[in-house]
Amino acid sequence: MSDSPIAGPAHGHGALAEAGDPHHGEHPSYQRHHFETVDQQADATNFAMWLFLLTEVMFFGGLFTAYLIYRNWYYPAFVAASHQLDVRWGSLNTLVLILSSFTMAMGVWCSETRRRNGLMLCLTLTFILGMAFLGIKTIEYHEKWEKHHIPGLHYSLQSFLDPASDEAAAKYGDSPLPLDMARHTELYFFLYFAMTGMHALHMIIGIAILGFMIVRARAGAYTNGHVTFVENFGLYWHFVDIVWIYLFALLYLISRHQ
Amino acid sequence: MNQISPVLWQFLVKWMTNFALFPPEASKIAPQMDALFFFMVLVSLIGLTIVLLLVVAFSILYSKERHPQAVQIEGSTLLEATWTIIPLGLFLIMFVWGALIYFRVYTPPANAMNIYVVGKQWMWKAEHPGGQHEINSLHVPTGQPVQLTLISQDVFHSFSIPAFRVKREAIPGRYTTVWFEATMPGTYHLFCTQYCGTNHSQMIGDVVVLSPDDFKKWLAGSTSGDSLAQNGERLFASLSCNACHNIRPDARGPSLANVYGAKLTLSTGQAITADDAYLRESILNPSQHITQGYAPIMPTYQGQVSEEGVIALVEYIKNLNSDYRIQQTTNTTDLLPESEGSAARQQLKPQGKVNP
Amino acid sequence: MSATIVSLPDQSTARIPKTNFLTKENGLLSWLLTGDHKRIAILYLISITFFFFVGGALAGLIRLELLTPQSDLMATDTYNKVFTMHGVVMIFLFLVPSVPATLGNFFIPMMIGAKDLALPKINLLSWYLYVAGGILVIYTMAAGGVDTGWTFTTPLSTHYINTNVMSTGMAVFIAGFSSIFTGLNFIVTLHKMRCPGMTWFRLPLFCWAHYAASILMVLGTPVLAIAIVLVALERTVGIGVFDPTKGGDPILFQHLFWFYSHPAVYIMILPGMGVISETISTFSRKRVFGYTAVAFSSVAIAVFGFFVWAHHMFIMGISNYAVLVFSLLTMLVAVPSAIKIFNWTFTLYKGSITFETPMLYSFGFMGLFTIGGLTGVFLGASGTDIHLTETYFIVAHFHFVMVGGMLMAFLAGIHFWWPKMTGRMYPEKISQMAAVVTFIGFNFTFFPQFILGMLGMPRRYAAYPPEFQVLNVFSTAGATILGVGYLLPVLYLTWSLKYGEIAGNNPWQATGLEWQTQSPPLTENFTRIPIMDHEAYDYEWLEAQQAKEVASVR
């Protein structure tokens, strides 16, 4: 029974691999069997990573829609609640994350130009900056914990009903909010914890993968021409940085003027 | 088939007697919506028959026996254009016609009689301005536009009267309205059509349409004490709203006489009309609805007054056409305990008249 | 009915080819850790059939309960749990993955001349996520079910239900990712893995339909994921994003939920349309009429499909002007479906039509999907939607589109590609009878529900007023016929695995690349990567090909 492959009049142009010989020499070891060329594999995985980032954009999109609507509905509550956040920590965190984006980009460059030590340095720097970011986040979360600003766990409105008693609010000279508006600060803090929590979760996943990459990089994995893993992780890391850029602008910087 | 089994016979009789294709047209909007519905059925039938005729005809004409060698045809942009433009045209006609009916149903006329409906897990409570309270039933007169202001106390419910072709979701936290004008006296189904938990299918009732004078007899027969507005007045006093909203020159709150329907400018400079929703919101979330020139000192009453209480207060404020009533209640209920307050009020009732 | 285009090799000498993807490696691990898209498709086929019959049994319970006006077969909250699980199982575990994960996984790489999907490991992960979601749903049913309805309407699902909403939410969350990874795989494969000569307009319409459905999967599903995460957070931490007493807005959940759930219905129907393009073309021996129009209408449905979601919320108190916008866009999204139906109809013109089972199912699809689509316009026009929404009219509408459209297309596809997948032919006569039984049973079941809907019978009612009983009895009677219609294929298809005739490479003499190789195919699909030098559905090329083959044999 002839399994008749469609033999065009003359088959084979350029890199068409001879049939039935899986281990033809010129294919590098990391090329998967179902790809014709390494380029095709690199393009495909890069494109797949971008599509995955689109799902992340839509995932955070739902949160941003909710934030946008409630900020318009309860603007005074959002202003008062955002004064509870410390702009200094926020700006420092943005600085840390932009630096980590830079070191990650340099890491990708080192991997492309086959610099093993450079790659090791950049990945470790990114790892440290990522941990620094999470450290600052825990400090901020801890401060919310002390002030009972964790939504749902006996959330206290005290610092909004009577701002004088709260030094963060007093600094901005906030006028006391009536009860019904002060209630909605709990909504702000829920959105704050939901968005920064989801972002922190993505950071933790990123840092875990970074650790794995550092181990593999020490064994010289990404400096032999196969850079797709580092590149794709770089895309993911830069995406997480972009989410933070918007979070910082939307959550921390609502009308900081007196 | 000389003997049909009784079960089948009873089934056929039931089927023959109350066979109906669509509910009775018992409201003014019903025939208009049915007209659009049957236009759509007609268009769909035509479209379906065209497709079926073509498929059957081609299947017969070009079956393999009759037409063994297929003729390859690329396509024709003319045909593509026709079956893009024609469906689009028909659908746009349906869109415009549907939107007209939609706006007609959800924009209540000014002269409508307002009935408040509160949806609660698994019952409907209707409250007539005259104070009549109904559970799972609604009595309405014919020939008079009736506006329903719906709200839910817990989850989404949906107030649906198929005979009137009218349906509106009762949402917790916000008034939604719908209006109709009943035309045919009779008793019709009332359903809750948004899934609301265990007894969703028990949350049904009857809408009883009466002729105008029967309706008056029913109103008179079933009054249960105070009208909604009087209830509201009592609440207005007991919650000491009149401590700020009174006619004294140094009143801390704006006077509420004739406020319903008036154009207000808020402290944020925003201009709004004071409608039912605004009155409710300013009772529950006052700090966002402070009228210009007044301090934001009004406390929220969220949790202190039930939905029915808010409805009574809103009804009271809507009927407040002079400050006379507030002035009367101001000096009677400030300090007096509840019991004496009502005694004093009895004495006041004959002179002052709060129109139901 | 006698003429047929089936051409099988001489049964006395024909054998299933020795090496194929089924026999290449055996043992449980070779199946559970496979990267081969064909094996993953078979795994999906088995698990999807299982969940189809779980959902079908629940549907049977619902129809039995509705035989009588009172709720007497089961208590009302049990009925609520049954229809909720019917919704969740059927939508998330059957309709969304069925054609893409089985037929799409199996045939897209073969149709574009590739050895496998771009990301085989992600494909296997997608199946494991599907099974994890399925197990969680089974756990939910065992642990007492959930009675929020498949729409998780807040504040009901967040504050007024104490059945296991969390485990159902997690199940849907995980099954959502399975759908995302399938969609992601298809988009990357269709862009990057086409064989030389396979331009976009030489792709079979099956691939176009899956490309459009994949865009919806990738971009729509995450919004459902975040909506469910917010519901879960609100149930655990009790925070008021959707809770009106705390200042939240339950309508925001509706927006986020329906932003996914409307594109989801296009995710379900588009792959089915892809199957129909293939079957109608093969069994009328003709290129699909207006190929580019059908291809672009798939993409148009995908793009417009994103901006119509609020037509599920017309009576929920969204603003009247938003209703205008969404109603207009709903009318626009209905037009591409009309274009497709007319193009399929005119594909039959001057064809050479035969009526094997896939063609019967395709005719069933065209009839029922036309009715389903048109009744969708009834609901898109905001005026009539006031009366018809949340009644049995809606139930009839989406069953006509999903069961009449999608399921018919799935069965058409299963019968059409069964010879290629298993190397065996299904029994023709009994399957034609099953198709007719399904069509009759379907109409008997769901047509009365249109009338019930117009009469105003609400959805999800365990007990209903007595005057609706007659139509409900018809509907239940139809449901039994439908049940039989769906059981038959399982029986004779399993029977055919052992006793079916040997199908050979191209039993239908179809033009797709998947029909030019052996069946069941090799693990790497082709001995040599094909070169596409002809248009899609090019029957002249096929005849030339066959003539050359005959010449070479002699």
Added chain:
Amino acid sequence: MSEQTNHTEHEHHVTSPTVYIVILFSLLVGTALTVWASFIDLGPWNPVIALAIATSKAMLVVLFFMGVKYSTKLTKLTVIAGIFIFLGLISMTLSDYMSRAWGRW
């Protein structure tokens, strides 16, 4: 800088570190700018400026750090499609919330 990048990488653009440093610097300036801008009372313009600066920073990261500027047309199209649908979600949802007050209900 190894010259002999084999033929599979020639068309793959390698962004030079100087570009990265310039982008890093402009991002830091952007951050400083947006923090400073938030301390000035610009009334309704505050959120607009904050979002404008954030978007420009995000554009820099996407174009240079993520290399979309040098990548294939397909990647550019994907990014635009994602943003289009994301903005579609936001604008259509807001179209409902914004226009609720127009009609009576």
